[in-house]
Amino acid sequence: MYLVANINVEICASKSCKLCTQYCPEANTIQYSETMGTDKGYKYGTAYIAVDRCKGCALCVWVCDTMAKNNAIKMTMIDQLPLAAVTDNIRYEEKTTVAVLSDPMIVIGN
Amino acid sequence: MSLDYVKFSGGFEKFMPKEYRDMVEHGPFGKKISVSQMGSFKEILEEHPMCAGCAMTLFIRLAIIAFPNPEDTITVGTAGCGRLAISQAAIPFVYGNYGDQNGVASGLSRGLRLRFGDKPKDVVVMAGDGGTADIGFQQVLHSWFRKERFTTIMLDNEVYGNTGGQESGMTNRGAVLKMAPLGKKFEKMDMLQMAKVAGCAYVATVVPNNPRRVESVIKKAVLIAREVGSTYIQAYTSCNIEYAIPTDKVMEDAKTVENDRYQFTEYVSDEAKQYLTERYGYKDYLPKAAAPAAAIPNKA
Ligand SMILES: Cc1ncc(C[n+]2csc(CCOP(=O)(O)OP(=O)(O)O)c2C)c(N)n1
Ligand code: SF4
Ligand code: SF4
Numbered sequence: 507m508y509l510v511a512n513i514n515v516e517i518c519a520s521k522s523c524k525l526c527t528q529y530c531p532e533a534n535t536i537q538y539s540e541t542m543g544t545d546k547g548y549k550y551g552t553a554y555i556a557v558d559r560c561k562g563c564a565l566c567v568w569v570c571d572t573m574a575k576n577n578a579i580k581m582t583m584i585d586q587l588p589l590a591a592v593t594d595n596i597r598y599e600e601k602t603t604v605a606v607l608s609d610p611m612i613v614i615g616n
Numbered sequence: 617m618s619l620d621y622v623k624f625s626g627g628f629e630k631f632m633p634k635e636y637r638d639m640v641e642h643g644p645f646g647k648k649i650s651v652s653q654m655g656s657f658k659e660i661l662e663e664h665p666m667c668a669g670c671a672m673t674l675f676i677r678l679a680i681i682a683f684p685n686p687e688d689t690i691t692v693g694t695a696g697c698g699r700l701a702i703s704q705a706a707i708p709f710v711y712g713n714y715g716d717q718n719g720v721a722s723g724l725s726r727g728l729r730l731r732f733g734d735k736p737k738d739v740v741v742m743a744g745d746g747g748t749a750d751i752g753f754q755q756v757l758h759s760w761f762r763k764e765r766f767t768t769i770m771l772d773n774e775v776y777g778n779t780g781g782q783e784s785g786m787t788n789r790g791a792v793l794k795m796a797p798l799g800k801k802f803e804k805m806d807m808l809q810m811a812k813v814a815g816c817a818y819v820a821t822v823v824p825n826n827p828r829r830v831e832s833v834i835k836k837a838v839l840i841a842r843e844v845g846s847t848y849i850q851a852y853t854s855c856n857i858e859y860a861i862p863t864d865k866v867m868e869d870a871k872t873v874e875n876d877r878y879q880f881t882e883y884v885s886d887e888a889k890q891y892l893t894e895r896y897g898y899k900d901y902l903p904k905a906a907a908p909a910a911a912i913p914n915k916a
């Protein structure tokens with residue numbers, strides 16, 4: 507097993523600073539959704555991780571903790587994630603994305 | 617090379633992979649996008665084998681987002697880590713022998729001008745410090761002295777990262793590396809000064825811990841190179857492997873190095889200032905006195 511970044515929607519969607527999205531070295535990995543936070547009743551949208559692209563560097567954790575001071579990202583073993591976004595289940599829309607979350611192990615086992 | 621190449625061939629759409637469809641439908645081609653929108657559009661850069669947490673990767677990601685017209689851009693690279701990512705982008709990438717990137721780019725940029733006339737086609741070289749300041753040094757300097765109109769970006773990780781840690785001309789004096797166990801005996805080369813002496817119209821240093829600044833310098837450099845002359849960006853893009861930087865401390869290191877030897881500097885020639893102002897509406901270079909002077913008659 508290995509670590510991937512995991513964003514706490516409750517914290518992120520109450521801050522939504524969009525800082526980590528600009529610092530992940532990998533493209534199309536920290537995604538942003540306008541609705542995935544507000545749908546759950548939070549103030550803003552949320553950042554989330556396309557876990558199949560995350561290389562586990564934890565650079566985003568430093569950005570969220572030290573630059574944004576929001577502490578919303580934790581490195582988590584991929585099989586411990588409750589649900590995760592993978593590239594195949596991410597839909598791009600006008601100025602936002604939406605992901606259908608699923609069990610990440612289904613993808614890893616392929 | 618135009619928006620024509622960013623579309624589906626008739627009848628093939630449903631056979632294309634998801635990433636390709638996302639790129640055509642939600643990529644940045646033909647649109648104005650900025651780093652603040654990152655995470656909400658499909659990027660031109662795809663998956664690649666560069667190391668986890670590499671700042672060079674982040675810089676390349678930002679640079680590609682900053683290209684003013686990605687659909688009219690060709691990148692040129694050479695041996696070194698950066699090509700592993702630059703080649704995995706939906707932008708044509710030219711790769712030659714180690715160190716010949718500025719020679720290749722000179723020919724390419726001239727050829728594109730013959731073929732397309734005034735329609736801007738941007739050529740952007742991205743190469744390591746070894747490729748730029750050591751092996752490719754002669755071609756880099758000649759392209760600058762000849763005022764070849766393209767952008768040169770040095771991905772300066774202060775080491776030969778791809779081959780396991782040899783010192784380069786851009787390594788700091790005294791730095792101990794795997795393949796320089798006694799420490800480097802000479803000073804870091806001053807390529808910024810050389811770029812100015814050689815007549816570059818735009819010279820800037822940048823560190824990827826400021827994405828908006830990366831975006832701004834890349835845009836200016838590419839636009840100026842369209843007509844005015846050579847442009848040079850020197851970016852600190854640490855190698856966390858050869859300098860043993862923990863990946864979650866890569867941005868902290870960038871900040872330290874920025875304060876130490878990579879403070880933001882920007883040189884813009886007078887001709888380039890005039891060009892950016894007149895052609896692209898930049899306000900930064902208007903004479904300082906002009907604004908209040910213009911305001912007085914309005915008030916009266
Ligand atoms: C003519 C030639 N000599 C040597 C090499 C081996 N080689 C590949 S990458 C590299 C060093 C790259 O260092 P740098 O340009 O600083 O880029 P980095 O990998 O650090 O990004 C060398 C020596 C080569 N590919 N071609
Ligand atoms: S830095 Fe933290 S709070 Fe800001 S968008 Fe990213 S996860 Fe959310
Ligand atoms: S751990 Fe690294 S690769 Fe994964 S999302 Fe965070 S910054 Fe990106």
Ligand code: SF4
Nearest residue numbers: 667670697777855856
């Ligand atoms: S060896 Fe260094 S420069 Fe090359 S990809 Fe790895 S961390 Fe980046």
